[in-house]
Every structure is written in structure tokens, then in C-alpha cells.
Amino acid sequence: MYTENDLVRIARRENNKKRNYLVVNPLQGKHIPVSPGKALQVFSDLAGLLNLYKEERLLVIGFAETATAIGAQIAAELGAAYIQTTREEIPGVEYLFFSEEHSHATEQRLVKDDMDGIMDDIDRILFAEDEVTTGKTILNIITVLEQQYGTKIKFSVASLLNGMPEASVETFVNRGIELHYLVKIQHHGYPQAADRVEVNGICHEQDVTEAEYTACFDLEGWMDTRRVTDMALYEDACRGLFRDIKERIDFREHKTILILGTEEFMYAGMILGKYLEDEGLCVRFHATTRSPIAVNSSEEYPLHEQYALSSLYEEDRRIFVYDIGAYDAVLVITDTQQNGTKRKQGELSLLNALRSGNNDVVYLVRWHK
Secondary structure, three states: OHHHHHEEEEEEEEEOOOOOOEEEEEOOOOEEEEEHHHHHHHHHHHHHHHHOOOOOOEEEOOOOOOOHHHHHHHHHHHOOOOOOOEEOOOOOOOEEEEOOOOOOEEEEEEEEHHHHHHHHHHHOOEEEEEEOOOOHHHHHHHHHHHHHHHOOOOOEEEEEEEOOOHHHHHHHHHHEEEEEEEEEEEOOOOOHHHOOOOOOOEEOOOOOOOOOOEEEEEEOOOOOOOOEEEEOOOHHHHHHHHHHHHHOOOHHHHOOEEEEEEEEEEEEHHHHHHHHHHHHOOOEEOOOOOOEOOOOOOOOOOEEEEEEEOOOOOOOOOOEEEOOOOOOOEEEEEEEOOEEEEEEEEHHHHHHHHHHOOOOOEEEEEEEE
């Protein structure tokens, strides 16, 4: 159904000695703007490979930050419980920690409190990823889970891309961990491709000049997928959020719309974008990211313009957004919760980046409890 050319672009990482390249998926809705309906269709096609598990009691775990929406869509389609890994701090909980060794931010965590409460009620954990390269991260988290809860749970992996070498695949097979994916890839030429990239794209440093959004809305009903989530209820919450937003914004005035998610928070924005597409609007979705990626001016290269930002979640964290286009309206949707003044710098840097991309109408939606 899909080919490597459909789902793979090679970009050059910045400041990562462990791995100099990043596999960028043009249909994933993370780094590259994409139709939200097309992204969700790719995730649904992956979910279609997993119907053999429908009779089991499933927990889907999506990996932050790039696979949170993939995991959420799979869980929604399979009627499974869902939780994502996170790098964010959640007050008042205990964590299970594991590492993502090749990443720029290696520490990952799961909320232990929620895992304690569900592990006796599931048969299988299904890990959702955008791309599995060696499988080490997944083995790391399985080791942590088995040390904590024993070995009765079965494990499977679903990813858009699988680049595991034969020895790694054999390790998974020997451990009874099933692998499902849309496209098999080989990484042999990727480091050399990244080495050839000339860093000649446009880079903007963050701008925190005082400015005003067209309008800011604080809307209730948020559900946190960093905690175990019933995805049927989550999708109901997204429908309620869409109704609340439509009461405040007349989208008929805007023919082209960008919906921008923030870091790990992607799925709700994709759902909203799909609703707007269903009403006949031209919508694109992507998200801010922790990943520092080199930009290049050639058309063949996936990313051309980089904007450095301050995170809406933690103002001292440096994040990025790439290739901001010009739209009739931009809708930033975030699940940053009330935390004093920390989010102000992030909101300003994101607004100024969007405005520098010739976007005059920029709305901010904070979705909260």
C-alpha cells in the first residue's frame, strides 16, 4: 500500500553524535505540514494490520513525542486503552523510567500509578512507533515492565516504518514479540545522505517581543493521554472541543487553515483538522518539536526553514517548528495547564514565529481540565 518514497525523507540532525540523520515522514504530521485526514488515514492503515488482537484486552503505548497521535488512533480503532510515554513532569505521580538511546532527549517515562492499576486487566501491550530502527528502546521498556510486573504480559510492536536489521528482528522473534509495520526500510545509506546535506536553509532565533494573539480561548474538557485513557471518551471530548471552538471562530471566513500542535500534544489537533476538512476547508497540521534538525534550501530536502522557540511547557526548553507557511488563519492548540508565568515566553515566541511567516490571524486554544 505504501512505499519508502511515500513515507521517508532523510534529514540531518543537529548536535547529535549518536546518529547524524533523522527519518522524516511527510505524511505523519509532525515536522512537515500535511492534511490531517491523510495523516490519520496512514495511522488507520497501520491499525488495520492489528485486527488479530481485537479479542484481547489491549493497552496501546505510544512513544513521545513523535508517535503519540499514531498510538492514539490505533487505540481508538481497536477499542483499546491508551497511554503515551512522556518527557513532561506530571505533579503527584510516580514514574517508570527507561531510555531512548539514540534520541536528543534520552529519558522517557510512563506513569507508574496508572500502569499499576491496569496491568492485571490486560493481555497484551502494543507499542506504537513511527519508526523502529534497532528495537533497543522497546526492549528497554519491556525490561522495565517485566521487572515491575512479571512476565505474563505479551508484547507486540506496530510502526509506520521498520528499519531493524535481521539480528534485531531475530531477537524479537525469539522473545515472542510480534512486529507489524507498513514499510520495511534499510538504513545503510542514510548516514551518508545526511553527511552530504549543506546547512544553508533559513534559521530564525526566538523572538519574545510583546504581541497579541487574534484571540485566546481557555476551554475545558481536556483528557491527558499521559495517563491511561479511554479513547472513545477522548474522541467525545474532541467533538466537544470542536463545538466550543466553532462557537468562537467563524471558519467560513478562512479558506486555508493551519492547526499547530505543541510537542507531545498532536492527536486532538489532527482530529479538529479532520473535522474542518470534512466541512470543505483546506487544512494543514504539524507540531512543534524538541528535535533540532538542519535545514537546506533545495526542494528535494524535507525541511527548509527553522524557527527556534521557547517551549510552552517549560520556558527554558529550546524547541523548534519548521516550514511555517502562510494561511488565512492559524489555530495553535495546546494542553499546557495553568502554571503561572512560565508559558508566556513560549506563547510569544510561537506567535512571533507564525507572524513572521505572514500569518496575521493567529488563535490560541488552551485545552484544560
